[in-house]
Amino acid sequence: MTHPSDVSRYHILAMDLGTSGCKTAVVRLDGTVIGFAAKPVAMHVVAEVGAEQNPEDWWQAFLLSAKEVLKQTKVDRQSVVAVVCSCQGEGTIPVDRSGTPLTHAMLWLDMRGRAAVHRLVKGALPSVAGYDPIKLWRWIRLTGGAPALSGKDPVGHMAFIRESLPGIYEKTYKFLNVLDFMNLRLTGEMVATVDSLLTSWVTDNRDPAHIKVDDKLIEMSRIDRDKFPQLVRCTDQIGTLLPDIADELGLSRRTRVIAGSVDNTASALGSGAIGDGELHLYIGTSSWIGAHVPYQKTDVFRQIASVPCALPDRYLMMAMQSAAGSNLAFLKDNLLFPKDELTTRPANADIFQVLGRMAAEIPAGSRGLLYLPWLMGERTPVDDPNLRATLMNLSLEHTRADIFRAIMEGVALNTRWMMGSVHKFLKQQPNEMTVVGGGAQSDLWCQILADTLDMVIHQPEQPLQANVRGAAFIAGVGINAIDFSDIQTHVSRQASFEPNPQNRGIYQQRYQEFLAAYRALRPVYKTRAKRAGL
Structure with a gap:
């Protein structure tokens, strides 16, 4: 582990990519945000129930905000030891073998997969809360949750693409979440974290330290297994910055890229509320209530579940509000x-x-x-x-x-x-x-x-910077500079x-x-x- 005196010497370039735009910060290892820049990203509403963004807009917003904050802070760019992302969750981008998006991204607000996901979750038996009881039992037992009947999560997006855009489906090499796409652009690697792949509902999450893709769940998704990316932990190093990206930002080509997390995982850490049952409320474009807990649990009727997160021995209880x-x-x-x-x-x-x-x-x-x-629409306590x-x-x-x-x-x-x-x-x-x-x-x-x-x-x-702070903590753990147990001492009220x-x-x-x-x-x-x- 890095000596404590090094905490103020080294920095993390942390990105918070939300629905409204990309915020990029230079963060010290102790969680202090010393510079912050933001660039907007447009959202496009499609046929009233669809919501899309252009992945290239995310990337350009990152590059512009990263250059601005690096120039603004005037830090020694060799002191930036890692890059890490926190991104909006439950988005879906089909990419070809070269990593080029085949469509705009379907966002967490997109409900075009509603009819397709209803067909996916039903079966021969009478439904329970809209689900085939056997399928529901398997999803809850293994994943801790179940596909949203609104079609707002990736399983609904992928079902929509498979049924309504079969040509796009056939050309898809991988389905990526927002975080996965940004990591691809940073490193050239196609991977998914335990929380970015979560709402594809194909992972066995019963042991938070050993989450794995499950063959039966893959079969239930009706998506080809090879279209899912490799699974990694939030704190894993997935590579170094691609040379052209490092050169464009003026960073070392040895700068590590840590897998990072979806935004709710990062905000939980950045809030400092990491003890069991300690609540945090995030209010951004959307909103949620979260708390770390030591158990996997699901309330399918109220759409609340404890799900995998960055902490290796805990789950994160999540209750989502669609619009705040x-x-x-x-x-x-x-x-x-x-x-x-x-x-x-x-x-x-x-x-x-x-x-x-x-x-x-x-x-x-x-x-x-x-x-x-x-x-x-709404998600909790009613999925309507x-x-x-x-x-x-x-x-x-x-x-x-x-x-x-x-x-x-x-x-x-x-x-x-x-x-x-x-x-x-x-x-x-x-x-x-x-x-x-x-x-x-x-x-x-x-x-x-x-x-x-x-x-x-x-x-x-710095409540606005909670996500970049949490992402920086993930990177700090990933490079063995801090422990998760250090976080509470690094967040002041x-x-x-x-x-x-x-x-x-x-x-x-x-x-x-x-x-x-x-x-x-x-x-x-x-x-x-x-x-x-x-």
């Missing part, structure tokens, strides 16, 4: 500052800071507004692709500040809805949680979460938010209205989807 910060981005980009109508637009940070200050003047409850944040966002009780007296706050409260109310299932899964009711991601930068949102969830919310230093007793009754009433709105509108959403042929 994307609701605010939708308000900004489509209503307040539409891109196609304005030649100059305020910077995102300026927009959100101004609106945040305005929303802070609005009382709890948003003066009667209620927002349902389901822009593209038909749900859509709704703003209720809007009147002439409301302003954009009311709407902005109502959106923040709507995400918090949806998080509370998830939290009930999380408590049942963990068989305990934690009274504190660490919040990370872009949303965690807002003191107002942290306080709304504390009041709505009735629990203490911790805000770590910036603030803590206590629940305001005066707001407890307000948010309890709003939560009951939120549940009532879901029950009342669910059949409306379902009918609308049927009429639209979705």
Whole structure:
């Protein structure tokens, strides 16, 4: 292991590739982010239920942000000992033998595989929660989960390509997740990590230290075995930077590339909440609640499972919320500052800071507004692709500040809805949680979460950088410079938010209205989807 005095001398180039863009940072081995640059990536909605991105846009965003942050920090580039990625999960890119994408990437929001995955999971026996009971038993016993009926995960994407794009399927050499594709571009190697391959549902995850691809699960997927990449651990070194990439970035050709992880694995580490049952909430484009646990477990009815992660002897409990910060981005980009109508637009940070200050003047409850944040369906505690966002009780007296706050409260109310299932899964009711991601930068949102969830919310230093920090920790372990046990000492808290007793009754009433709105509108959403042929 590297001597502790070396922690400040060596650096990791860490990437956080999310749905909204690529953020690249220079991080010290102790988790301190000393430089950070971000470049946006466009998302394309297809036929209302599809969501795509161009993999080349990811790569160019990485190169631009990496060059910018290396120049910005002025670090000795020979001190950058490793490159590592944290990427959005559950994306699917079919590539040919040369590694060239055959289509745009299908993202974690893409539901075009919904019908195909329903055909995949059904059988001769009466269904249980939409699944053939024997298939469901095998998936849960071996993997700890099951394909999403919404079609949003890679098994649904691959089923869609196999059925609807057979020419693309035949040409596919490997199906890669987002992380796998970025590692391919960095090293030329086609590999998948234990968490990036997870939602292809073909791995036996019963022993977290020895995860392996299972032949029967491959058969159930109906995808040819050789179209899946080789499996590696998150901390494995998969190669060194390709010479032309190293030269372009000004890094050593000996710079190691560590396999890295999907974003929820990295955020759990970067939050510092790595003890058993310690909760973290990520609020970015999407949102999730996570906690490390020592057991594999699945709640198929509420779509919660403990899944493989970077820790070699633990699983990560995950409860996913499809849309969080994307609701605010939708308000900004489509209503307040539409891109196609304005030649100059305020910077995102300026927009959100101004609106945040305005929303802070609005009382709890948003003066009667209620927002349902389901822009593209929901996953937990209900896996329902038909749900859509709704703003209720809007009147002439409301302003954009009311709407902005109502959106923040709507995400918090949806998080509370998830939290009930999380408590049942963990068989305990934690009274504190660490919040990370872009949303965690807002003191107002942290306080709304504390009041709505009735629990203490911790805000770590550099909450936006939690993913790159977590990825850097993975790289540090991969090069034998740190241990996972060191992480808690490397993440400091910036603030803590206590629940305001005066707001407890307000948010309890709003939560009951939120549940009532879901029950009342669910059949409306379902009918609308049927009429639209979705």
